[in-house]
Amino acid sequence: MSLFSKWLKVLIFGFMIMALLAACSGGTPKKEEVTASIKKILPVNFEVLEINKLKDIPGLCEVVVKVDKQPVVFYIDNKAKYVVSGSIVAVDTKQNLTLETQKKFAQK
Numbered sequence: 001m002s003l004f005s006k007w008l009k010v011l012i013f014g015f016m017i018m019a020l021l022a023a024c025s026g027g028t029p030k031k032e033e034v035t036a037s038i039k040k041i042l043p044v045n046f047e048v049l050e051i052n053k054l055k056d057i058p059g060l061c062e063v064v065v066k067v068d069k070q071p072v073v074f075y076i077d078n079k080a081k082y083v084v085s086g087s088i089v090a091v092d093t094k095q096n097l098t099l100e101t102q103k104k105f106a107q108k
Helices: 005-026 030-037 096-106
Strands: 047-053 059-065 070-077 083-085
Touching: 030 047, 030 059, 030 070, 059 096, 070 096
Parallel strands: none
Antiparallel strands: 047 059, 059 070, 070 083
Protein backbone atom coordinates (compact mmCIF):
# COMPACT_ATOMS: atom_id res chain seq x y z
CA MET A 1 0.00 0.00 0.00
CA SER A 2 1.43 3.32 -1.01
CA LEU A 3 1.90 6.27 1.31
CA PHE A 4 -0.76 8.14 -0.67
CA SER A 5 -3.29 5.34 -0.11
CA LYS A 6 -2.62 5.37 3.63
CA TRP A 7 -3.05 9.12 3.85
CA LEU A 8 -6.21 8.96 1.77
CA LYS A 9 -7.70 6.38 4.15
CA VAL A 10 -6.77 8.52 7.16
CA LEU A 11 -8.30 11.57 5.50
CA ILE A 12 -11.53 9.74 4.65
CA PHE A 13 -11.74 8.33 8.18
CA GLY A 14 -11.26 11.84 9.57
CA PHE A 15 -14.07 13.22 7.43
CA MET A 16 -16.35 10.38 8.55
CA ILE A 17 -15.65 11.16 12.22
CA MET A 18 -16.29 14.88 11.63
CA ALA A 19 -19.59 14.12 9.90
CA LEU A 20 -20.64 11.82 12.73
CA LEU A 21 -19.79 14.42 15.36
CA ALA A 22 -21.66 17.10 13.43
CA ALA A 23 -24.73 14.90 13.19
CA CYS A 24 -24.65 14.09 16.89
CA SER A 25 -23.78 17.55 18.16
CA GLY A 26 -27.33 18.88 17.98
CA GLY A 27 -29.16 17.39 20.90
CA THR A 28 -32.83 17.47 21.67
CA PRO A 29 -33.89 20.83 23.10
CA LYS A 30 -35.07 20.88 26.70
CA LYS A 31 -38.77 20.93 27.46
CA GLU A 32 -38.47 24.43 28.94
CA GLU A 33 -36.84 25.76 25.75
CA VAL A 34 -39.52 24.20 23.57
CA THR A 35 -42.31 25.55 25.79
CA ALA A 36 -40.84 29.08 25.67
CA SER A 37 -40.47 28.99 21.87
CA ILE A 38 -43.96 27.65 21.20
CA LYS A 39 -45.53 30.12 23.66
CA LYS A 40 -44.26 32.93 21.45
CA ILE A 41 -46.43 31.71 18.55
CA LEU A 42 -49.24 29.82 20.32
CA PRO A 43 -50.95 32.14 22.81
CA VAL A 44 -53.04 29.46 24.54
CA ASN A 45 -52.43 27.06 27.40
CA PHE A 46 -50.71 23.87 26.31
CA GLU A 47 -48.60 21.07 27.70
CA VAL A 48 -45.54 19.61 25.98
CA LEU A 49 -46.09 15.85 25.96
CA GLU A 50 -43.11 14.61 23.98
CA ILE A 51 -39.99 15.75 22.15
CA ASN A 52 -38.24 13.33 19.78
CA LYS A 53 -35.40 13.75 17.31
CA LEU A 54 -36.40 12.81 13.79
CA LYS A 55 -33.96 10.13 12.74
CA ASP A 56 -34.44 10.74 9.01
CA ILE A 57 -34.24 14.55 9.18
CA PRO A 58 -31.10 15.69 11.00
CA GLY A 59 -31.48 18.77 13.15
CA LEU A 60 -35.26 18.55 13.45
CA CYS A 61 -37.33 17.31 16.40
CA GLU A 62 -40.98 16.36 16.56
CA VAL A 63 -42.89 18.02 19.41
CA VAL A 64 -46.30 16.90 20.60
CA VAL A 65 -48.30 19.35 22.67
CA LYS A 66 -51.74 19.01 24.18
CA VAL A 67 -54.12 21.92 23.52
CA ASP A 68 -57.64 21.53 24.95
CA LYS A 69 -57.14 17.74 25.22
CA GLN A 70 -56.13 17.55 21.55
CA PRO A 71 -52.66 16.54 20.35
CA VAL A 72 -50.92 19.05 18.10
CA VAL A 73 -47.66 18.20 16.37
CA PHE A 74 -44.97 20.78 15.67
CA TYR A 75 -41.39 20.47 14.51
CA ILE A 76 -38.55 22.43 16.07
CA ASP A 77 -34.84 22.76 15.42
CA ASN A 78 -32.26 21.54 17.96
CA LYS A 79 -31.81 25.02 19.41
CA ALA A 80 -35.55 25.78 19.67
CA LYS A 81 -35.16 28.85 17.44
CA TYR A 82 -37.46 27.77 14.60
CA VAL A 83 -40.87 26.09 14.78
CA VAL A 84 -42.42 24.38 11.78
CA SER A 85 -46.13 23.71 11.56
CA GLY A 86 -47.49 21.30 8.97
CA SER A 87 -47.28 17.71 7.84
CA ILE A 88 -44.17 15.73 7.08
CA VAL A 89 -44.80 13.09 4.43
CA ALA A 90 -42.35 10.35 3.49
CA VAL A 91 -42.11 10.56 -0.29
CA ASP A 92 -41.33 6.90 -0.95
CA THR A 93 -44.12 5.49 1.22
CA LYS A 94 -46.54 8.46 1.05
CA GLN A 95 -46.81 8.04 4.82
CA ASN A 96 -47.98 11.15 6.70
CA LEU A 97 -45.75 11.00 9.77
CA THR A 98 -47.48 13.96 11.41
CA LEU A 99 -50.92 12.41 11.14
CA GLU A 100 -49.64 9.10 12.53
CA THR A 101 -48.24 10.86 15.59
CA GLN A 102 -51.50 12.78 16.11
CA LYS A 103 -53.49 9.53 15.93
CA LYS A 104 -51.17 7.84 18.41
CA PHE A 105 -51.70 10.59 20.96
CA ALA A 106 -55.44 10.96 20.26
CA GLN A 107 -55.91 7.35 21.36
CA LYS A 108 -54.35 7.99 24.77
